[in-house]
Amino acid sequence: MNQLGFPILTILLAVPTFAAIACLFADAKAARWIALGATLVDFALGILLWVSYQVGGPQWQFVEHIGLFGSFGWSLGIDGIALMLIALSVFLMPICVLASWQAIEKRVPEYMAALLLTEVFMLGVFMAQDLYLFYIFFEAGLIPMYLIIGIWGGADRIYASYKFFLYTLLGSILMLIAMLWMVNFAHTTSIPVLMNTDFPPHVQTWLFLAFFASFAVKMPMWPVHTWLPDAHVQAPTAGSVILAGVLLKMGGYGFIRFSLPMFPEASAQLFWLVMTLSSIGIVYTSLVALVQSDMKKLIAYSSVAHMAFVTFGLFAFNRQGLEGALMVMLGHGIVSGALFLCVGVVYDRLHTREISRYGGVSTNMPRYAMLFLLFTMASVGLPGLSNFPGEFLAMMGTYRASSIAGVIAVTGIITGAAYMLYLYRRVAYGPLDKPDVAAMKDLSPRELLLLVPLALVTIWMGVYPESFMAPMRKDVGVVLARTDRAWKGGDAKVALNAHPTPAHAEGAHE
Template sequence: MIFLEHYLLSLMMLVPMIGAAFVLIVRHQDKEIEKRNIRWVTLLATLFTFALSIVLWMGFDGSTADFQFVEKYNWVGDSISYHVGVDGISMLFVVLTAFLMPIVVLASWESIETRVKEYMIAFLLLETLMIGVFSALDIFLFYVFFEGGLIPMYLIIGVWGGLNRIYASFKFFLYTLLGSVLMLVAVFYMFIETGTTDIPALMNHHFDTDIQNLLWLAFFASFAVKMPMWPVHTWLPDAHVQAPTAGSVILAGVLLKMGGYGFLRFSLPMFPDATQHFAWLIFGLSIIAIIYTSLVALVQEDIKKLIAYSSVAHMGFVTIGIFVLNANGIEGAIFTMLSHGIVSGALFLCVGVIYDRLHTREISRYGGLSVNMKIYATIFVIFSMASVGLPGTSGFVGEFLVLNGSYTYNSWVAFFATTGVVLGAAYMLYLVRRLVFGELDKDDVKAMPDLSLREKIIFLPLIIVVFWMGIYPNSFLDPIHASVENLIETKFPVVAAEAVAEEATAATSH
């Protein structure tokens, strides 16, 4: 156990790479047996990584804001180091990544028949890089992981995607890479000024206010594209529509969270003055994203595009929660990201199920699935309700906390954010009505079989987590709380003091 404590994060990044090495050397004369062996090796590697993530969660001390499971070794000279660790803000994102990976491997079990070896290696390398992003405590190491994840995702979309996959993969790659060029310039400046790339050290360094504004904008360029925020969101619907099902799950479930995580890890603690200065910009863009992309989602005819636009609207909630700078808002934003990772990933898996049967994503081609696919229809309705934010599901808790936090900050921000809840219900219920209910009058739809055992196994853990997060949210909020409180008290003492004063006033008035 002591070995695990000291090397757990490195082991979690190493296991998928070892799995990829084994996949690389799998050989058999019978190609079908070779494919089956490759799938099993990949599944076992991702399950072992998930088991390690449970050890990480169980061994995590939620009462402190300090980084835990820390490892540090010199890497490039004395200044750049391999430095990893997790705190309350990052730990659950590592668990989310490890949780989704075995599910996407199972989802690809039968649908991917070409270049299975390369496909599984791409996902295993992507897992290593995603865990690296959430655990890196050196800003240069973070950048390597952050940008490195583009390559396997670019290949997953470009090789195994739909008809316009080349266009979508190039757009995804160029948008996200161009956004990050400014961040790289900012990283170099920070290193030259402070002489360190260590993230905890940079958090404690106070940059000049004017410089903070420029650095904040440089980081914002990268994280806004990754979220994605309006108006740099246009790569996302294209990428989702063309990506294979498993690619969409990881894109929505984990990669979109890197932008929100970046704001929490860099923008807020390193540039607190600039964060407060530019909060109006974030609120403006987020409110436009919530209202505009929800209206766009209402008129979509492609199921994947509808869910992709709903992701942009949900990420608008997240950015509002982060920048209201109070505990409810930030904890709600983190909870919403975790919930969205599960729910949106599950919705893309639902699309994948019917796409495998009918090979179309046109909403008008379906209807009446509740007649011949009862289990599927039930599962689809559950995740749709979670996306809407029905009480008792994971979607409700995050949205409630964000709206609570934003109302404390500014009632107008909360009012406009609330329109997203109403519009979200409109487009998801409209989708459910057209897809699941209505008349079953198409012969090919009538012939579609209900879920297989493998598909039921895929959805079961996702359903359990959605209700677990909705019914007992404290198991997810408790590890987050100390780190969020510490961030607000050390970086935004005026905001923290106002919150304490308001609580005292409320207590005396009662």
């Protein structure tokens, strides 16, 4: 179904593709404007996509298909889950271009082209309805990000870029082998068809583990998370925003699009594995974040901890957990991107990320301190801000599946408050006794243009999360319909909807 009557998804991919080519033939100034214009056009198309999406309508909308050879074809389409992740991507990309406006001074046309190609491949992952097309987009996204880190990164950029590339590529080789077997079994590459295919239970375990090897690295889950802090520290600010804001979400999207609906028996059987790794990850990375002296590395470890909430919720096998995990993905995409931009603001002035070099900036940078505080509170999970609805639902769903995992998830909230408030206190408060810190100027109009839209969305998600949850609700039900047959129930003695009222019955499940 394509209610708009024109191939909007293909256009969303074509605009940054042609803009990237144009950037390579332009000078630095023109390349910046071309990249900004293309990302703003995609943002406008993303708004049109959201407004035109029929909540409660057909599962797959804006479908496009052109057969190429065999069962493989240019096949695009989205559901509510993909819609929200596309909206997140097109919202962050103009901000990334503006964040690079002055920070990137060498090879600007090539940088803007790499940034635009990253957008193409990210959007393609969420749109693809063909298994092989998904894999192409999923893996191709490594290339421009590898270049962004390796060419425009920090002093250890080569090490970080190689580590990023090798970690993410090696896990995906197993996924490709599993895909080849699935296509041979089902005689189709259509993702919607494969989502309803009943693979033999004894084979599902191996297929699940093959996909898990790729998605766990992408999330990233403990213990395959070590590439992320290095990549974040070395990447330019816009690279960190894309990494934390969107690329990490590809792992969660993979779990909910492939692992849960295609391998429900294996997902239930290996529930203990995901919960164990998530529990260790949320405790370990939170404690590591507490002892960091580098601002970027602290926020990078906090990203690993927040992604543990996502895997907790996804494998809780109930509506609260799944909806919470998706909301955490969206909220974390906004807040972590904003926090990396806040680090970039002070790094551009002082050229250091050491927490000890700052202090008292709320005196001479009040606008910066106010916005930084807002994003810090959102990261902590303060009610009324973006991360609270998702984390609350994810913990509720996790407790219903495993009371032990639910208790461990709560420790992530406590330690998260500790390391984020520690960071904010050391940077914003205390005596302003360092001359170079005292000389720093408050946010420029360009920097306000970066941070204020993120602040508004942070508040919007916290105050009215239903506008983000409504498009995804029916698709969450589709996944649950596949997993319910395999899930035997959790250990918690709670039944949240044992006596649902008519007002709540529509959103209830089980």
